Amino acid sequence: MPTVSELHARLDKYLACEEAILGGAQSYQINGRVVTKATLPGLQKLISELEMRIKAARGGMHGHAVFGG
Secondary structure (H helix, E strand, C coil), rough: CHHHHHHHHHEEEEHHHHHHHHCCECCCCCCEEEEEEECCCHHHHHHHHHHHHHHHHCCCCCCCCCCCC
16 A cells, blocks of 8 residues: 555646646647547546545545445
8 A cells, every 4th residue: 555655746746647638738649640648537536536545544534435436
């Protein structure tokens, strides 16, 4: 299991990716082929999940419910 420091490092990378996507760097074209990076909604879901993991690792969550899961 990753440490809180490792989770924060990963979160920093995810947030940088989100900034890049918001800045228009989501896809590009090379020799007629389009390459698309992570989708914004998928990345935002990963960011949210990672933030919850960090909070839980710090003892900030004493339990949570998952609905429809």
